[in-house]
Amino acid sequence: MSKIKPKRKDTFIDMTAMSDVTVLLLTFFMSTSTFLPKEPVKIASPSSVSETKIPESNIMTILVDKSGKIYMTLDRKDNKLAVLEEIGKDYNITFTPAEKLSFVNQANIGMPASMLQKFLDLRPEQQDKVLKDYGIPSDSTNNQLKLWIQHAVTVNSDIKIAIKADKDSPYSLVKSVLSTLQELKQYRYHLVTSLAQ
Amino acid sequence: MAEIQTGGGGKGKKGQPKKINVRVDFTPMVDMNMLLLTFFMMCTTLSKPQTMEIAMPAKDNVKQEERSKVADTKAITVLLDANNKLYYYLGKPNYTDFTSLKEATYGGVDDKNSFRSLLNSRNSVAIEKVKALKRSRDRREIKEDFYKEEVKKIRNDKNGEVVIIKPTDKASYQNLIDVLDEVAIAQIGTYAIDDVNKGDQFLIDNLKSKGTLTKNSQVPAAPTTK
Numbered sequence: 001m002s003k004i005k006p007k008r009k010d011t012f013i014d015m016t017a018m019s020d021v022t023v024l025l026l027t028f029f030m031s032t033s034t035f036l037p038k039e040p041v042k043i044a045s046p047s048s049v050s051e052t053k054i055p056e057s058n059i060m061t062i063l064v065d066k067s068g069k070i071y072m073t074l075d076r077k078d079n080k081l082a083v084l085e086e087i088g089k090d091y092n093i094t095f096t097p098a099e100k101l102s103f104v105n106q107a108n109i110g111m112p113a114s115m116l117q118k119f120l121d122l123r124p125e126q127q128d129k130v131l132k133d134y135g136i137p138s139d140s141t142n143n144q145l146k147l148w149i150q151h152a153v154t155v156n157s158d159i160k161i162a163i164k165a166d167k168d169s170p171y172s173l174v175k176s177v178l179s180t181l182q183e184l185k186q187y188r189y190h191l192v193t194s195l196a197q
Numbered sequence: 198m199a200e201i202q203t204g205g206g207g208k209g210k211k212g213q214p215k216k217i218n219v220r221v222d223f224t225p226m227v228d229m230n231m232l233l234l235t236f237f238m239m240c241t242t243l244s245k246p247q248t249m250e251i252a253m254p255a256k257d258n259v260k261q262e263e264r265s266k267v268a269d270t271k272a273i274t275v276l277l278d279a280n281n282k283l284y285y286y287l288g289k290p291n292y293t294d295f296t297s298l299k300e301a302t303y304g305g306v307d308d309k310n311s312f313r314s315l316l317n318s319r320n321s322v323a324i325e326k327v328k329a330l331k332r333s334r335d336r337r338e339i340k341e342d343f344y345k346e347e348v349k350k351i352r353n354d355k356n357g358e359v360v361i362i363k364p365t366d367k368a369s370y371q372n373l374i375d376v377l378d379e380v381a382i383a384q385i386g387t388y389a390i391d392d393v394n395k396g397d398q399f400l401i402d403n404l405k406s407k408g409t410l411t412k413n414s415q416v417p418a419a420p421t422t423k
Contacts, residue, residue, distance in 0.1 A: 015223030022230035029237035046374040049382065050249040064370075162248060165370045171277070172366035174373070175392070182253055190248035193374055 040131040041065040046167035048193035064165035069135030071110035086151040164192040279367030316383035352386030360388040
C-alpha cells in the first residue's frame, strides 16, 4: 500500500495585481499633487489654532522674512505676464520674449525694478542665488511693493491676498505691509499660519 | 500572471532543457509603491498651510462717531510689547493710576494670570453657549450649517466684548497671531488691530516705573482717540 501524501499547497500569492493598483494610485497622486512653492528665504509661519485652509487658486502671496525682505508670488501665469508689462510701462522697460518667459518661470517676484531686466537674463539657478540678497523695495520713498500689488489687483480684481510672515519678524515690518495694502483699499487678507501642535 | 513556464512536462527527456520557473516576486515592489503612495498622500494633504482671515479697517474716511461706538465697559485693549510681554486695560485708559494697566501671560486656562483666563471670565456666557451648541451638534441634534450660523450670531453679538489689539513695533508677528488666536478661542467676533499711540506707550512706561511718571506729572493731555 502506498501512503496518501497530502498535496503540498503553494503559498505564493500573486502580487502583480496589487502592484498594478498601487502604481495606478501613485500616478494619480503624483499628477494631482502640487508641490510646495519654492521660496527664496526660509519662513517659519507662526502657529495658530485656526483650521481654515488657504484658498486653492487665484492667490497672491506676500512673503515677509525676518530681516524685512519682501517677496511676492502670483499663482496665475497670465496675471504675472500682465503685471510685468504694467511694471515695464512704469519704468520704461521693454522686456524681450525670453525675459518674459524667464519671469513667468521664476516663482518669486523680488527684485528692484531697475535690476529686473539684468536679473531675468540670468540662468534660473543663478536667479535663485541672487534673489536671496534682494527683495521688493518697500520704503516710503520707493514703494515698489505698492506698485506690484496695485497692478496685480487691477489685472485680477478677484485675487485673494495672503500674507506669510515669519513668526520672529517684528510687527513693524508686517505693519508697513498692512498699511500699504490699506492704502490700496485692500482690507481682507489671509494670514498664513501653521497648525499648533 | 507574472510567471513564464518554460520547457515541457516534468519528466523531460535527457538533453532537453530543465523546467525553469521564472516567477517574479512582486512583494518588494508593492512595498515600495505603498511607501511612495503614503509619501505623496501625506505631502498633498498636510502641506497646505492654514490661514486666518482678517479684515483691516479703512485708513481714512471713518467718521468720528463710528469710531467711538464701543462701549467702555466692553472694551479690552491689549498692548503687545517686546520680549513676549502682554499688557491690557479695560475700558478707557487711566493715566493717573499705573495699576490700571495689567500684565498678562500667553498661557492657557490653568494659568490664572493668562490672557485666556481673562477673556474666558469676561466672555463666559458666549463661550458656554457655543459649547452647548457644539455638544448638540456632536449628538447630531442640529445640523452643521445651523451650528455655524448660530456661532456666527454669538460672535457678532452687538453687546459682546470688543478687543483692541495694539502691537508695538517691538512685538513679534507670532505675538499678534497668538492674541488673534485667543480672541478666536474666546468666541469674540469683534476685534481690531490698531497702532500704539503715545498714551499707550505712556501706560507701559508708567507701569514699568511703577507710577513715577504720574508723580512727575508727565500725564499726557487728553486721551487721544485713534
